[in-house]
Amino acid sequence: MVLSSKDGAEAIPLLSVKSAKAGTVVYAPGGKLGPRIQQDLQLVLLHTGSMSVDIDGVTLKVPPGHITLLKPGHEEDFIFGKTQDTWHRWIGISVNSVPESMLKILVKLPAYIPISDRMNRIVELMLLLDSSAISCVEALNDLGRAALMLYISEAKHHNTLEIMHPAVLAVKEYIQHNYASELNLTLLSRIGNITPEHLIRIFQRDEGLTPIKYMWNYRLNQGVELLRSTGLSIGEIADRIGFKTSYHFARMIKQLTGQTASEVRKASWQGNK
Known part of the structure; x- marks a missing residue:
C-alpha cells in the first residue's frame, strides 16, 4: 500500500512498523558511540553541541538544530563535541523491511534538515507516552510512522523553502x-x-x-x-x-x-x- 500525493509527487509506501520508540540523552564532552550496525530507521535530532557520524567510512557532520535519518544495515561510529555537552533525541522505527521504492525516495533526500516544531512535538509526545503506565504500543508505532512521513515531506520541500524569501x-x-x-x-x-x-x-x-x-x-x-x-x-x-x-x-x-x-x-x- 502507498500513500497518494496531492501534488503529483512520487507516492510514499506505507510501512508496517513493528515498534517505535523515542529517547533522549546528553553526552559529556568527548562522548562516543559505536562502531555499531544500524538496525532500524532512526531519526536523530541534534539540539545542542556537535555530532559527527562516520557511516561506512563517510563522515557526516550534523549542525545543531538539525535532524538526520539513519538507515539500517550501515556501520556507524558517533563522535560528540569535545568541549561541551551534546544533547540529542531520537526516534527509532523498527520495520519488517524497507521497500525498494522507499529506499529510492530516501537516497534523494538531503543529509539533514532543520528540526521543525512539528517534529519536536512528535518526539515529546512519544517520550510522554513511553513513560505512561498505560500501554501505548500502537500509538507509539503510529507516531513513529508519522514522524518518518513528516521527515520525508519536510526534506522534500527543504530546498524550496531555502530559496523562498x-x-x-x-x-x-x-x-x-x-x-x-x-x-x-x-x-x-x-x-x-x-x-x-x-x-x-x-x-x-x-x-x-x-x-x-x-x-x-x-x-x-x-x-x-x-x-x-x-x-x-x-x-x-x-x-x-x-x-x-x-x-x-x-x-x-x-x-x-x-x-x-x-x-x-x-x-x-x-x-x-
Whole structure:
C-alpha cells in the first residue's frame, strides 16, 4: 500500500512498523558511540553541541538544530563535541523491511534538515507516552510512522523553502495563525519587514499570487473544511474565518467550488466530496 500525493509527487509506501520508540540523552564532552550496525530507521535530532557520524567510512557532520535519518544495515561510529555537552533525541522505527521504492525516495533526500516544531512535538509526545503506565504500543508505532512521513515531506520541500524569501515565509505563517483577524497589505508588509510593493513582487515570484489573494484562498480553504466537518451556520463560519458578511463568503465559495455553501455541505455529508 502507498500513500497518494496531492501534488503529483512520487507516492510514499506505507510501512508496517513493528515498534517505535523515542529517547533522549546528553553526552559529556568527548562522548562516543559505536562502531555499531544500524538496525532500524532512526531519526536523530541534534539540539545542542556537535555530532559527527562516520557511516561506512563517510563522515557526516550534523549542525545543531538539525535532524538526520539513519538507515539500517550501515556501520556507524558517533563522535560528540569535545568541549561541551551534546544533547540529542531520537526516534527509532523498527520495520519488517524497507521497500525498494522507499529506499529510492530516501537516497534523494538531503543529509539533514532543520528540526521543525512539528517534529519536536512528535518526539515529546512519544517520550510522554513511553513513560505512561498505560500501554501505548500502537500509538507509539503510529507516531513513529508519522514522524518518518513528516521527515520525508519536510526534506522534500527543504530546498524550496531555502530559496523562498524569508518575508514570504513569515507572512504565510502569520496568515495561517491569524486568518480570522482583520488583515491588510500594510500589516502583512510590517510582518515581512519590507515595503508593500516589495512584498507583492516577491510573493508573486515565490507563490504565484499576491499576499492578499493567498490570504483569501487560505480563509476559503478553512471555510470549506468547516462546512464539511461542522454544523456551524454559514454566518458563523464566515465570522470565524475573517469574512465580514456571510454573503461575501457564500459568493466566494460559489466561485471556488461551483457550488453554493449549502451544496458543498450537503455533498460532503452525503459522502460526495
